[in-house]
Amino acid sequence: MNPYALLFLVAGLGLIGWLTARARAVRFAGGPERPHSLPSQHGTYVALWVVVPTLIFLAVWAVIEPQIVAASVLADPAANALPPFGFERDSILDEARALANGHAYGAFFPLSEQLAPLFAAAEHRYRWIATGIAVLLAFAGGAYALSRLAPAFRARQRVERTMMLTLLVASLIAILTTLGIFVSLLFESARFFAVVPVTDFLFGLHWSPQVIPANDPGSVLGAVPLFWGTFFIGAVIAMIVAIPFGLMSAIYLTQYAAPAVRRWMKPILEILAGVPTVVYGYFAALTVGPAIRDVAVMLGMTYASSESALAAGLVMGVMIIPFVSSMADDSIAAVPTAMRDGSLAMGATTSETISRVLLPAALPGVVAGVLLAVSRAIGETMIVVMAASGAATITLNPFESATTVTKQIVDLLTGEAEFDSPKTLAAFALGLTLFVITFLLNIVALRVVKRYREAYE
Numbered sequence: 075m076n077p078y079a080l081l082f083l084v085a086g087l088g089l090i091g092w093l094t095a096r097a098r099a100v101r102f103a104g105g106p107e108r109p110h111s112l113p114s115q116h117g118t119y120v121a122l123w124v125v126v127p128t129l130i131f132l133a134v135w136a137v138i139e140p141q142i143v144a145a146s147v148l149a150d151p152a153a154n155a156l157p158p159f160g161f162e163r164d165s166i167l168d169e170a171r172a173l174a175n176g177h178a179y180g181a182f183f184p185l186s187e188q189l190a191p192l193f194a195a196a197e198h199r200y201r202w203i204a205t206g207i208a209v210l211l212a213f214a215g216g217a218y219a220l221s222r223l224a225p226a227f228r229a230r231q232r233v234e235r236t237m238m239l240t241l242l243v244a245s246l247i248a249i250l251t252t253l254g255i256f257v258s259l260l261f262e263s264a265r266f267f268a269v270v271p272v273t274d275f276l277f278g279l280h281w282s283p284q285v286i287p288a289n290d291p292g293s294v295l296g297a298v299p300l301f302w303g304t305f306f307i308g309a310v311i312a313m314i315v316a317i318p319f320g321l322m323s324a325i326y327l328t329q330y331a332a333p334a335v336r337r338w339m340k341p342i343l344e345i346l347a348g349v350p351t352v353v354y355g356y357f358a359a360l361t362v363g364p365a366i367r368d369v370a371v372m373l374g375m376t377y378a379s380s381e382s383a384l385a386a387g388l389v390m391g392v393m394i395i396p397f398v399s400s401m402a403d404d405s406i407a408a409v410p411t412a413m414r415d416g417s418l419a420m421g422a423t424t425s426e427t428i429s430r431v432l433l434p435a436a437l438p439g440v441v442a443g444v445l446l447a448v449s450r451a452i453g454e455t456m457i458v459v460m461a462a463s464g465a466a467t468i469t470l471n472p473f474e475s476a477t478t479v480t481k482q483i484v485d486l487l488t489g490e491a492e493f494d495s496p497k498t499l500a501a502f503a504l505g506l507t508l509f510v511i512t513f514l515l516n517i518v519a520l521r522v523v524k525r526y527r528e529a530y531e
Contacts, residue, residue: 075205080132083205084212088125095120095223097474101227111229112145119229121218122236128212135204139197146196152188181480185274186423221459225399259509262502269496275503281466283486283497291496297504299466303476307462311387311472312394316447319391320398321440327399328406329428340403347396355460358389365463370473381463384472390457394447405436438522445519449512455480478506 075083096117102109142166147153157163169186174193215365223229267275270292278296323343327336363380366388370378409432417427433440463475464485486501 075201077136077201078485080205080474081449083239084125084128084132084208087120087128087216089214091124091212091219092117092121093354094216095220096294098220099229105225107225109225110227116223118233120216120219122225122233123215124212127215127235128208129263130259132204132208132210133159135174135207139200139204140171142200143196144191146200147192149491151194152192153458155188161410167206170369177531188270227461228334235269241496256506256509257430259502261504263506265494266496266499266503270500270503275500276507279468283500286496294485295496295500297479299468300477300482301478301507303462303466304452304478306470306472306476307383307387307458308390308454309448311384312391312451313448315388315443316390316398317444317449320395320447321402323395323399324402324406325428325433328403329424329432343396345397345519346393347400351393351454351456352460354389355456358385358457358461361363362389366473373473375473378473379463379475381461382473382476383469383476384480385461386458386461387472390451390454393454393457397450398443398447401446402436402440405439405443406432409435410441438525442519442522445515445522449515449519452478453480453512455484459484 096113099109099111099113099116102113147167147170148156156166161316166183166186166189169183170189171193173186173190174197215390246444272293275297277298278292279298280294280296281299282294330340363382363385365378366385367378368383370382370383413431413435414427417431418424422430424488438510458478458481462477462481464477464481466477466482467474483501483504486498486504
């Protein structure tokens with residue numbers, strides 16, 4: 075059966091189980107014993123027993139089915155013509171599977187056309203086997219759950235426990251996914267550092283991965299220019315734009331704006347935070363970059379380029395403004411009203427109250443917001459890909475070209491480079507270093523936020 079139809083069937087069986095159990099539990103209300111749980115809770119308990127074991131089985135089956143199907147095809151005499159283990163053999167099998175599923179419009183290997191019907195037959199057979207097992211599991215789970223229903227049965231506790239377990243699994247998935255990303259980066263980075271010394275990578279001043287000498291690969295894989303470019307664009311230029319504008323907009327919205335103005339202005343800022351970064355990239359590449367190049371030419375820089383650190387940093391700063399504004403807004407609004415009223419009662423003006431009372435009191439929250447904004451800026455990719463160049467330089471001139479770690483990772487992992495070469499593995503080392511930096515920034519910011527909240531609780 076088609077996987078989508080099978081999921082629809084399981085959902086339908088779950089609904090039938092819920093209705094059946096609920097109808098049975100409703101009759102408990104007229105009995106001598108007061109029912110412990112509501113009829114809907116009994117229905118949910120039965121529906122969970124119908125759906126959850128079946129979905130777990132289908133998830134496991136989706137993983138093992140390709141291997142079972144492939145083994146079935148390989149057992150056929152027609153598969154004896156396959157070449158020995160290797161890339162060509164895998165390509166033929168993949169093409170035959172694609173033909174069987176209707177995902178290919180032609181065959182490059184003649185043998186794949188012969189194997190395609192075998193794949194189609196095996197997949198058809200095993201899908202119906204999976205359907206039968208899934209339906210049996212659903213009926214068995216539903217029958218077991220229905221047999222336990224009784225007025226004294228504690229369906230509510232079991233449903234709550236299941237929901238708590240589901241939430242726990244969801245949390246663990248997020249944590250384990252992050253851990254898996256870190257471990258994969260660590261593994262690939264270890265392969266890179268087995269070829270390139272860590273000191274050459276972290277302290278080298280020359281980055282040119284186009285041609286890597288075999289006798290000294292670390293001489294052209296020094297990452298300092300990349301981290302300088304990342305810091306210069308994301309933590310200097312972008313923050314010069316984002317911090318003042320974000321902070322001033324937060325002060326205006328919390329202290330000066332009329333309620334009607336705040337009601338429409340704050341959502342507009344939040345909408346800006348949801349604009350896709352590729353849109354900012356277009357804006358940087360088509361509007362800001364050429365304008366900055368024209369200004370640089372007017373200032374006497376004959377060979378100015380539209381790809382500059384200033385173009386990427388400015389647009390990145392604009393992108394970060396809503397983020398800084400939102401964090402500063404929350405921090406200023408969390409300052410106790412008594413402090414503001416006390417300052418005004420002492421005769422201070424509104425601006426004096428803001429600069430001498432509110433901002434110092436909200437400073438930890440503002441600093442935490444800035445750290446989180448920096449963390450987000452140095453991880454931004456799309457804007458720097460479209461507005462910054464690939465030239466790895468260490469410069470303080472914002473009109474010159476610069477590049478960032480994320481831009482170089484994109485360049486290193488695109489194309490036809492081998493995945494075991496120092497050039498490609500350098501992308502994982504860069505990613506690991508960037509991961510550690512942003513992780514530490516986030517930890518510092520969260521600790522600051524925690525202390526700030528404790529101060530006013």
